[in-house]
Amino acid sequence: xxxxxxxxxxxxxVDTIVSRSEFxxxxxxxxxxxxxxxxxxxxxxxxxxxxxxxxxxxxxxxxDASTAxxxxxxxxxxxxxxxxxxxxxxxxxxxxxxxQTYAKYSGMPVAEFGYxxxxxxxxxxxxxxxxxxxxxxxxxxxxxxxxVIENVKQAADLAHANGTLLVVVFSEAVALGIxxxxxxxxxxxxELQSFAISPSYGGPFAGVIACxxxxxxxxxxxxxxxxxxDKGNRAYCLTLAxxxxxxxxxxxxxxxxxxxxxxALMATVYMSVYGKQGLxxxxxxxxxxxxxxxxxxxxxxxxxxFNEFVVSTGTKSxxxxxxxxxxxxxxxxxxxxxxxxxxxxTMLLCCTEMSKREHMDQVAEVFA
Amino acid sequence: MxxxxxxxxxxxxxxxxxxxxxxxxxxxxxxxSSPGKIGYQLPELDVPAVxxxxxxxxxxxxxxxxxxxxxSEVDAIRHFTRLSTWNYAIDLGMYPLGSCTxxxxxxxxxxxxxxxxxxWAHPYQPDHLSxxxxxxxxxxxxxxxxxxxxxxxxxxxxxxxxxxxxxxxxVRAYLEAQGNPRKKILVPDSAHGTNPATAHMAGYAVExxxxxxxxxxxxxxxxxxxxxxxxxxMVTNPNTLGVFEEHIADVAKILHDKGxxxxxxxxxxxxxxGIARPGDFGVDVxxxxxxxxxxxxxxxxxxxxxxxxxxxxxEPHLPLPRLxxxxxxxxxxxxxxxxxxxxxxxxxxxxxxxxxxxxxxAHGGPGLRRATYDALLNANYIRKRMExxxxxxxxxPSMHECVFSDARQKKLxxxxxxxxxxxxxxxxxxxxxxxxxxVPGSLMIExxxxxxxxxxxxxxxxxxxxxxxxxxxxxxxxxxxxxTRTSRVDEVTAARKPVVRWKKG
Numbered sequence: 001x002x003x004x005x006x007x008x009x010x011x012x013x014v015d016t017i018v019s020r021s022e023f024x025x026x027x028x029x030x031x032x033x034x035x036x037x038x039x040x041x042x043x044x045x046x047x048x049x050x051x052x053x054x055x056x057x058x059x060x061x062x063x064d065a066s067t068a069x070x071x072x073x074x075x076x077x078x079x080x081x082x083x084x085x086x087x088x089x090x091x092x093x094x095x096x097x098x099x100q101t102y103a104k105y106s107g108m109p110v111a112e113f114g115y116x117x118x119x120x121x122x123x124x125x126x127x128x129x130x131x132x133x134x135x136x137x138x139x140x141x142x143x144x145x146x147x148v149i150e151n152v153k154q155a156a157d158l159a160h161a162n163g164t165l166l167v168v169v170f171s172e173a174v175a176l177g178i179x180x181x182x183x184x185x186x187x188x189x190x191e192l193q194s195f196a197i198s199p200s201y202g203g204p205f206a207g208v209i210a211c212x213x214x215x216x217x218x219x220x221x222x223x224x225x226x227x228x229x230d231k232g233n234r235a236y237c238l239t240l241a242x243x244x245x246x247x248x249x250x251x252x253x254x255x256x257x258x259x260x261x262x263x264a265l266m267a268t269v270y271m272s273v274y275g276k277q278g279l280x281x282x283x284x285x286x287x288x289x290x291x292x293x294x295x296x297x298x299x300x301x302x303x304x305x306f307n308e309f310v311v312s313t314g315t316k317s318x319x320x321x322x323x324x325x326x327x328x329x330x331x332x333x334x335x336x337x338x339x340x341x342x343x344x345x346t347m348l349l350c351c352t353e354m355s356k357r358e359h360m361d362q363v364a365e366v367f368a
Numbered sequence: 369m370x371x372x373x374x375x376x377x378x379x380x381x382x383x384x385x386x387x388x389x390x391x392x393x394x395x396x397x398x399x400x401s402s403p404g405k406i407g408y409q410l411p412e413l414d415v416p417a418v419x420x421x422x423x424x425x426x427x428x429x430x431x432x433x434x435x436x437x438x439x440s441e442v443d444a445i446r447h448f449t450r451l452s453t454w455n456y457a458i459d460l461g462m463y464p465l466g467s468c469t470x471x472x473x474x475x476x477x478x479x480x481x482x483x484x485x486x487x488w489a490h491p492y493q494p495d496h497l498s499x500x501x502x503x504x505x506x507x508x509x510x511x512x513x514x515x516x517x518x519x520x521x522x523x524x525x526x527x528x529x530x531x532x533x534x535x536x537x538x539v540r541a542y543l544e545a546q547g548n549p550r551k552k553i554l555v556p557d558s559a560h561g562t563n564p565a566t567a568h569m570a571g572y573a574v575e576x577x578x579x580x581x582x583x584x585x586x587x588x589x590x591x592x593x594x595x596x597x598x599x600x601x602m603v604t605n606p607n608t609l610g611v612f613e614e615h616i617a618d619v620a621k622i623l624h625d626k627g628x629x630x631x632x633x634x635x636x637x638x639x640x641x642g643i644a645r646p647g648d649f650g651v652d653v654x655x656x657x658x659x660x661x662x663x664x665x666x667x668x669x670x671x672x673x674x675x676x677x678x679x680x681x682x683e684p685h686l687p688l689p690r691l692x693x694x695x696x697x698x699x700x701x702x703x704x705x706x707x708x709x710x711x712x713x714x715x716x717x718x719x720x721x722x723x724x725x726x727x728x729x730a731h732g733g734p735g736l737r738r739a740t741y742d743a744l745l746n747a748n749y750i751r752k753r754m755e756x757x758x759x760x761x762x763x764x765p766s767m768h769e770c771v772f773s774d775a776r777q778k779k780l781x782x783x784x785x786x787x788x789x790x791x792x793x794x795x796x797x798x799x800x801x802x803x804x805x806x807v808p809g810s811l812m813i814e815x816x817x818x819x820x821x822x823x824x825x826x827x828x829x830x831x832x833x834x835x836x837x838x839x840x841x842x843x844x845x846x847x848x849x850x851x852t853r854t855s856r857v858d859e860v861t862a863a864r865k866p867v868v869r870w871k872k873g
Contacts, residue, residue, distance in 0.1 A: 001490050004713065011408065013445060018667075021459035022452035025473055028669040029455075031798055032857040033789070033849050037455035038668035041448070044397050047869040051436050057868055061670070063526035066713030094713035101687075101709035105540055105571040149428050178420050180430045200481075201501040202491035202714025203526065204671035216866060222669065227862035230847070230855040239862040245529070245565035246803075250574040255565035258527035258659065262667025272397055272444045276436040278408040284420065285413055291423055292415035304424050322494070331493050357414040 002308050002350025003145070003334045004065075004092050004171045005202065006194045008282075009354060014196040014269045018262055028222075028261070032237040033229075038261065039236035042224040045268040052173070052271075053188045054181035055210035060222040061264040062207035062256065065171055065191030066095045069139065070102035071254055072189040072209055073110075075218045076137035076165040078253070083108055084134040088122045090115045090144035091169055093339040099139075108136075120148035120301030120310065122155060131162050141169040142182060145339075146301055146348065147290075147308030149179055156184035173267075174352070175306040177274075178283030187211045196270035197263055206263040216240070220254030282353060289351040289360070296364035300346050308350045310336065310343070314367070318347045324366045330359060375850040376841075377793045382833035385461065385795030385826055391853045394450040397437040398870050407441035435872050454853060455668070456797045462823050464750075466769045466800035466812025467560070467608060469638045469660035476730065477664065477723035486722055491714040495699050501718065502698035506691050508675075508725045515728075515736070516634075516654060517645025518677035522686045523716040528635060530711065531655030531674025532566040532602075534687060537708045538653055538678060539600045539629050540570055541685040545706065546627075550599035553631075556585055558609065558804040560633060563602045572599060579806055583609045583762045587618050594626050600653075604633040605646070608804035609762055610747065610769035610814070612639075620650025629653060634677075637661040638816065639744065639768035642737030646677075653678045662724035673720040687711045742817035743768045746824060750815055753828040757835040761807040769814035773807050777835065780842045784809045787834055789856065790848035794830035 001007075018024060022037060029035030029042075042060045049058035062068040073085045085103065087096055089112050096112070103110045113130050114123040122140055131138065138159045142150035152168055159166040168182035170190040182188055193205040211219055217240065225239030245252040274282060286307040300310040311333075313321055322332035333347040351360065377383045394400075420429040439447070456463075463470035481487065489501045509521045525531035536553065543549045553567035557576050564574040577593060580586035585603060594601075601623055605613045613619065620630045632646050632654035638661045640646070646654050658664050659672035666672075678686065688707045689700040700715075731739060744767055751760065751770040758772040774784040788798030788811075800812035815824055838845050849855065 001492055003492055005490055005492070007488070007490070013407075013441065016445065017448045017452070019478070020449070020452045022455040022457045024478075024665045024667055025458040026455045026668045027458075027463060027465060027468060027470055027666050027797065031456070031788075031792070032859070033852045033854050034456035034792055034797065035454075035668070036854050037451040037453065040394075040396070040451050040454070043868075043870070047396075047398065048436065050869050051433055063530060063671075063717075064713060066710075067526065067530070092713070094710060097688075097710040098712060101537070101711055102569075104709070105537060106569060107571060149424060176430075177433065178430055179424060180428050198487040198719075199490045200487050201489040201498065201718040202716070203712075204673075204717040204719050216868070223866070223868050225862040226867040227858045229857050233854060235854045235857045237857045237859050237862050239859065239866055239868070242863070246561035248561075248565070250564035250568040252561070252565040252568075255529040255533060255562050255569055256527075257529045257562050258657075258672040259670040260526075261669030261671075262665070263671055265668065269444065269448060272437055272439060272447070273407045273441065275401075275406060275408070275438045276433055277404075277406050277438065278410075279433060279436070281410055284417065285410060287420060287423055288413055288415050288418045291418045304428060306424070326494070331490065331497070334492055353410060360415075 001331050001333055003348055005199045006172060006350065006352055007199065007354050008174060008194050008352050010196045010198060011270065011273045013273055014266050017269045018266055023262065023265055029238060032235065036236060039224050041265055041268055043226065043236050045264050046224060048268065048271045049208050049210055052176045052181060053210045054183035055188050056213040057216050057219060058208055058210035059219050060224055061259040061261065062209055062221055063260060064203060064205040064207040065169060065189060066098040068189035068207035068209050069095045069169055070099045071220045072167045072187045073099060073108065073137050073139065075187060075215060075220065076167060077108060078218050079215055080136045080163065080165060082134050082136035084132065085110045085137050085139065086127065086130055086135055087112050087139040088115065088141065090122060090146055091139055091141040092145050092171055095169065118302060120146045120303040121150060124154060124158065128158060131164060135162065135164045137165045137167050139167040139169060143172060143175055143306045143308065146310045147305040148301055148303035149306060152182045153184050172307065174282055174286055177279030178287060179306055187215065192267040195267035197266055204260055204263050206260040206267055218253060221256045221259055285353040286351065289355050293349065293351050293360040293363065297367055307352060308348060310346050310348050313345045313347055317345060321347065321366060325363065328362055328366065330363060376844050377851050382829065383794050386851060388851060391453065392450045394447060396870055397439060397447060398435065400443060401437040401439055403438055405438045405440050407439055407444050461795060462815065462819050462827055463797045464799040464813045464815055464827060465797065466771065466814040467635055468800065469814060469816055470666065471663055471816035472818035473663050473665040474727060474730065477726045480726040481719045481722045496697065499698055502691060504722055504725055505715065506698060508721050511728045512656060512675055512677060515641055516677040517647025519680045520683045520686060521675050521677045523675045523721055524687045524712050525655065525674040525676060526712055526717050527670065527672040528655055528657040528674045529562040529566060531676045532562055533569055534711045535631055535653045535655055535676045536566055536570040538682045538685045539631065541708045542682050543599055551597045553599055554593065554601040556603060558583060558607055558806045559602060559604060560635060563633060582764055583607065583611060583806060584613055585619055587615050587622060590619060590622050594622055594628060596626060598626065598628045600629040600631045602631040602633060604636055606636045606639045606767040609771045610766045611762065611764040612767055616649045635660060636768065639740065641740050642733065643740050647679065653682055658720055658724040663727045664720045664723040671717050671720055673717040739817045746815040746817060746819055750813055750824055750828060754831055757832050758811065761810060769812060771807055772811040774809035774811060777838050778809055780838050782838045782842045782845050784811050786846050786848060787811065790834050790845045791830060792849040793851045796827055796830060
């Protein structure tokens with residue numbers, strides 16, 4: 001079971017660090033002289049998120065991806081002066097629901113475009129039909145909700161030719177260790193739950209917004225910047241606060257104040273512990289495990305996937321299969337019919353480095 | 369260079385809480401990185417390894433994460449431990465930050481949130497496997513409903529500002545259902561910055577309402593500006609001066625007479641919990657900050673949680689999904705056509721909710737009331753001791769915080785910002801500076817109930833000593849702090865030429 005929340009191993013070091021009182025019980029680092037620890041860690045977080053996503057600027061965190069998506073859309077509205085948004089149906093359904101809630105009352109009509117029933121990619125023709133001169137942003141997810149890796153370049157070219165910004169969403173950060181990042185995007189809105197954050201029944205997680213340099217003044221939330229102190233030492237502080245609510249009040253880029261700092265620190269420690277080689281090996285293990293299980297089942301979409309994939313359930317219904325799996329002590333996959341009525345008898349499955357071969361074999365047997 | 373400046377705190381008998389200490393230098397992770405170093409170990413792959421280029425397609429396969437750090441486990445733990453020593457924290461001492469309610473975070477909350485069945489519960493696992501998590505949420509909803517005197521609670525919003533946004537969307541949905549969403553939100557000039565930003569995000573115009581000469585909502589002014597265009601008024605109570613809005617019931621009546629709703633910013637709920645219920649004085653919708661009143665740790669800026677409590681009239685509009693009882697089980701209800709929709713994926717910052725429930729259950733009703741009394745007592749103790757030395761902003765009785773102005777010190781050329789920085793040399797985090805906006809040069813102080821008389825005395829002694837220093841050597845105070853490893857930070861340059869990431873140089 002994945003679908004936006006993933007079970008990955010949590011290195012012990014992560015809780016060791018975030019349990020330190022100096023991180024756990026400190027306030028928002030407005031007083032830079034006595035908050036250099038938090039500020040430096042956030043600066044490293046921002047840098048690593050940029051390196052992972054291929055963007056130039058990343059903020060200090062959002063609540064989660066579902067709220068980062070509408071914030072990214074509103075950013076695009078401000079940057080383009082346009083007001084319409086097009087979101088792919090293969091973006092996480094709950095992210096789209098949140099987008100609709102935010103949009104409904106802020107003069108931002110959101111329309112959706114479809115996916116290719118065979119490949120699982122976005123339906124590029126449908127996008128081409130629906131995009132107009134009023135479209136501020138096109139929002140896609142990669143790997144998308146079906147686990148399929150999108151052709152970001154193609155979507156970017158189409159959007160840019162129309163003066164529209166491309167927002168790329170991700171929910172499985174581990175993919176970025178081995179899958180090419182969305183370098184052609186203008187804004188990236190993602191979820192870092194996979195980086196040492198336990199599923200915790202859906203939160204707290206850590207979202208992030210990253211973007212190209214030219215949109216820096218449109219980005220919502222806190223940003224840490226490098227500077228010097230009186231003695232000429234390198235130092236860090238919260239910066240570009242004129243975007244924020246406590247200065248700009250109703251003209252702010254967002255009302256966000258409290259974010260997910262400690263959770264972002266978990267992700268920072270996680271990224272440091274795995275490092276360059278580790279994230280690659282981790283990605284490879286996730287990919288290999290998913291390929292192993294997928295090869296034993298009947299895939300529904302033909303597009304390339306990372307660690308999640310959709311399967312056809314065959315003669316049994318998804319519900320029956322999940323009941324049988326549960327009897328064997330395994331929590332099954334997500335029956336997609338819940339969000340996609342047309343995808344009856346399909347199930348979204350996920351494998352991570354935590355999935356053991358014997359359990360995957362068991363799953364395959366229940367499906368057989 | 370300022371290095372020649374002698375630290376005026378050395379040998380100063382008034383500085384009781386701190387002495388200098390070794391402080392390790394530490395470079396950025398990227399600078400201590402060295403090719404080939406690793407700090408992890410994965411189990412051997414028990415399935416055939418695939419070739420990424422073949423499995424993903426050559427165009428999708430990433431070859432490397434450029435310039436990503438490579439460090440060992442020891443490097444990593446030393447790095448973050450060293451960084452941590454550069455932080456002030458509630459476990460090191462008092463945080464007199466007004467409006468922020470920085471109280472001690474009981475560690476039993478942390479233990480509760482890490483119980484395996486809660487921490488590893490997947491939001492999409494079947495409901496019959498999630499009954500424990502759902503029970504936690506149901507109990508917290510019940511507790512918060514009782515504490516606020518409201519009728520229903522949603523736990524979905526992830527922080528105070530998110531709760532505000534949700535609350536105003538509820539107002540909008542309710543008024544729309546009545547046939548007219550109306551146009552504007554009234555916000556007192558003493559409000560938190562999130563209030564006007566929120567109203568704007570919900571598609572409303574913002575109208576600021578001037579406070580009266582006591583810093584309170586002025587019912588006369590309100591009567592003048594309220595009309596059928598007003599959707600709601602956002603009020604903080606006690607207000608940002610730490611004073612109870614004594615006419616709050618009248619304010620509610622004035623608004624209700626025109627069909628407007630009363631929104632309460634619950635940031636200052638630490639003054640009311642167990643002794644007064646917003647639902648009883650006319651509030652229609654409010655949010656709570658669990659990371660303030662209910663002791664969940666700030667973590668350097670989050671995570672928080674911002675539940676929203678409402679009266680019956682707004683209940684049909686609450687975000688999806690809602691908990692409901694089906695037989696003897698909890699279930700999620702999605703069929704609520706009048707709902708504003710989702711404001712966040714899944715069900716909220718669940719881990720934070722667990723901590724808050726642990727806090728509430730450990731205290732019980734009488735314990736929560738006792739905590740509130742202690743918070744009020746502490747704030748008033750500080751006010752009494754400081755009043756001879758600093759100008760109190762407004763003379764009304766203080767609740768959980770007190771607000772002074774720098775009027776006397778300003779005459780000698782030292783403003784609240786410098787006094788705050790000097791306080792650091794005495795071993796304290798600064799109080800809230802320059803807020804609320806209606807008090808020029810404000811010093812906003814909130815001790816919370818968890819400070820002892822000893823710690824508060826150290827704090828007040830420090831404030832008195834600084835007042836004396838300003839009389840004797842104002843220049844010295846202007847350049848504080850002296851004892852921190854980082855001296856005053858140049859925020860202007862940071863904003864002018866923003867460097868927000870490390871780059872290989």
